[in-house]
Amino acid sequence: MSRNGNDQMPAYSEAVKSGLYEKHSGLVGKYDNVRRLWEDEISRHFLRPHLQKLIDRCRQSLRRVRILDLGCGSGDGYELLTGIRDRDADLEQVEVDLLSPDVLGQYKGVDLNEDLLRQAAEAHGHRSKLAFEQASFTEGLPLAPDEPPYDLYFTSFGTCSHHNEDETMIRLLVDIARRTEDYCLINCDWLGRYSYEWQNLWTHEHAENRNMDYVVSYIYEKEEREARRDELQHLTLRLMSRSEADAIIAEASRQSGVEIRPLCFYDRSVFTGRHIDTGEYNPGAQPIRNAVNSLHEVNRRTDLQELLFDYVPKPGFEFLNRYYEHLQGCWNYLVHHVITLLKLYDEESRAFSGPIPEPPAACPAPLQRMRERMERVVEGTGWYGMGLPRENIIEPQLGYALRDVITKQQQGQGCGHGLVGVLEIDKT
Ligand SMILES: C[S@@+](CC[C@H](N)C(=O)[O-])C[C@H]1O[C@@H](n2cnc3c(N)ncnc32)[C@H](O)[C@@H]1O
Known part of the structure; x- marks a missing residue:
C-alpha cells in the first residue's frame, strides 16, 4: 500500500510517455474530423458495393481477397479498407466489417518512401497478413513474375497524381490488365482539376496546366505557415478531369487489348479540401x-x-x-x-x-x-x-x-x- 503517493508517480509518467494521455484534436492535422468522418467515409461509401461483389466472387472461387496498395504511405489504406462496413448488417449486429479476417487473404503496401514504410511496419508489423515493400509504381506494376495477381489494386488520397506523365499511369494500367487472370478492381485516386480550392489554376487547355506545384502548407496554422514559408515542402501533382481520366483508361485498354471498365467516378471534398482553408491558390476561398x-x-x-x-x-x-x-x-x-x-x-x-x-x-x-x-x-x-x-x-x-x-x-x-x-x- 502506498504511503506518500510518490511511488505511484511512475505509472502516470509512463502513461504520458505512451502518448495515450494526449488530447487529440479533430480540428487540425492529417487526421482531422473531415478526413476521418467525410473523406474516409465517402471513399468507403463508393467502394463498398464493388468490394462486396469482389468478395462474393472470391468466395465463389474458394479464395480470399488479395489487395495491393500502391503508394501505401504509412498503411492508412489498410485502415480505410478494413473500416468498410457491411451495410446490410442488422442494427444489433456487432461484427459488421466487410473485410473480416476470413475474407482478407493478403494486403501488401508498396511505396518509395523509406520513412513512411518504416512507420507502416511499426503500425502494422504485428499483423501477419500485411507486408510492406519499397517499389515504384511509375515504372510499371511492381509485381514479381512468380507473384500471383491481386484482386484489388488500391490507391488513395491523390496518389495517382504522382504519375506526372500519363505514359506511366497508362503503363501501370496496361500491366495490371495483362496480369489479371479473371477479374480485378482498380481504385484510382487523383487530384481534381476543377476543385474550387485552386480556381486560379483552372484552364480550358489541359496540356498547359497538367501538373500543379502543390505546397504542403495546410499542416500548419496561418501564422506558422507564413513563418515557415521557405521550408514548406512542394510536390508536383497531376490535375485530373473526368475526360482526361477517360482518355487514359481508353488508351490503356487499347494498348493491352483488354477492356478496363469504369464502374463509377466521384468527386471527394468538393468544398472541404485542405487548401480551401489556406487560400493558397484562390484568394476567394474561405476556411x-x-x-x-x-x-x-x-x-x-x-x-x-x-x-x-x-x-x-x-x-x-x-x-x-x-x-x-x-x-x-x-x-x-x-x-x-x-x-x-x-x-x-x-x-x-x-x-x-x-x-x-x-x-x-x-x-x-x-x-x-x-x-x-x-x-x-x-x-x-x-x-x-x-x-x-x-x-x-x-x-x-x-x-x-x-x-x-x-x-x-x-x-x-x-x-x-x-x-x-x-x-x-x-x-x-
Ligand atoms: C498522397 S500520399 C498517400 C499515402 C497513403 N496512401 C494515404 O492514404 O495516406 C502518396 C504516396 O505515394 C508515394 N509515392 C509517390 N510516388 C511514388 C512512386 N513513384 N512509387 C511508389 N510510391 C510513390 C508517396 O511516398 C506517398 O506515400
Missing part, C-alpha cells in the same frame, strides 16, 4: 474545412455563419460556375435552415415556437430529406439539457447532413479535391 471540423468537435460550439459559402464565379467557366452556384445554394440553404430552427426551438415546450419556412421550389430531393432530418434532430434533442445537445448532437448531424447533400449532388467530373474512379477488368 470552410475549419468550420466543418468544428461541427464535429466534441463540446465545441460552432458559429454557423462561418459555414456560409460565398462562391466567386470565374469568367469563361460557365459550366463550373453554374454547378458551384447550385451547390452553394443547397449548402447555404441547409445552414440557414438550421440557424432558423435553432431560433424557433423552445426548450420549455419542447417544440418550435412558430411555423417552419417552406422549402424553395427548386429544392432537390437530397436537400429536402436533410432539411426534414434536421427538423427532427432539433425537435428530438434540443430539450436534452445535459451534455450540450447543440454541440454534441445537432452540430455533428448538420455535418452529416451537409456531407450527404454534397455527396449526392457531386458529379465525378474533377470538381473536388479528389477525383476517384473505380474500374474493373473482367476476363471471365
Whole structure:
C-alpha cells in the first residue's frame, strides 16, 4: 500500500510517455474530423458495393481477397479498407466489417518512401497478413513474375497524381490488365482539376496546366505557415478531369487489348479540401474545412455563419460556375435552415415556437430529406439539457447532413479535391 503517493508517480509518467494521455484534436492535422468522418467515409461509401461483389466472387472461387496498395504511405489504406462496413448488417449486429479476417487473404503496401514504410511496419508489423515493400509504381506494376495477381489494386488520397506523365499511369494500367487472370478492381485516386480550392489554376487547355506545384502548407496554422514559408515542402501533382481520366483508361485498354471498365467516378471534398482553408491558390476561398471540423468537435460550439459559402464565379467557366452556384445554394440553404430552427426551438415546450419556412421550389430531393432530418434532430434533442445537445448532437448531424447533400449532388467530373474512379477488368 502506498504511503506518500510518490511511488505511484511512475505509472502516470509512463502513461504520458505512451502518448495515450494526449488530447487529440479533430480540428487540425492529417487526421482531422473531415478526413476521418467525410473523406474516409465517402471513399468507403463508393467502394463498398464493388468490394462486396469482389468478395462474393472470391468466395465463389474458394479464395480470399488479395489487395495491393500502391503508394501505401504509412498503411492508412489498410485502415480505410478494413473500416468498410457491411451495410446490410442488422442494427444489433456487432461484427459488421466487410473485410473480416476470413475474407482478407493478403494486403501488401508498396511505396518509395523509406520513412513512411518504416512507420507502416511499426503500425502494422504485428499483423501477419500485411507486408510492406519499397517499389515504384511509375515504372510499371511492381509485381514479381512468380507473384500471383491481386484482386484489388488500391490507391488513395491523390496518389495517382504522382504519375506526372500519363505514359506511366497508362503503363501501370496496361500491366495490371495483362496480369489479371479473371477479374480485378482498380481504385484510382487523383487530384481534381476543377476543385474550387485552386480556381486560379483552372484552364480550358489541359496540356498547359497538367501538373500543379502543390505546397504542403495546410499542416500548419496561418501564422506558422507564413513563418515557415521557405521550408514548406512542394510536390508536383497531376490535375485530373473526368475526360482526361477517360482518355487514359481508353488508351490503356487499347494498348493491352483488354477492356478496363469504369464502374463509377466521384468527386471527394468538393468544398472541404485542405487548401480551401489556406487560400493558397484562390484568394476567394474561405476556411470552410475549419468550420466543418468544428461541427464535429466534441463540446465545441460552432458559429454557423462561418459555414456560409460565398462562391466567386470565374469568367469563361460557365459550366463550373453554374454547378458551384447550385451547390452553394443547397449548402447555404441547409445552414440557414438550421440557424432558423435553432431560433424557433423552445426548450420549455419542447417544440418550435412558430411555423417552419417552406422549402424553395427548386429544392432537390437530397436537400429536402436533410432539411426534414434536421427538423427532427432539433425537435428530438434540443430539450436534452445535459451534455450540450447543440454541440454534441445537432452540430455533428448538420455535418452529416451537409456531407450527404454534397455527396449526392457531386458529379465525378474533377470538381473536388479528389477525383476517384473505380474500374474493373473482367476476363471471365
Ligand atoms: C498522397 S500520399 C498517400 C499515402 C497513403 N496512401 C494515404 O492514404 O495516406 C502518396 C504516396 O505515394 C508515394 N509515392 C509517390 N510516388 C511514388 C512512386 N513513384 N512509387 C511508389 N510510391 C510513390 C508517396 O511516398 C506517398 O506515400
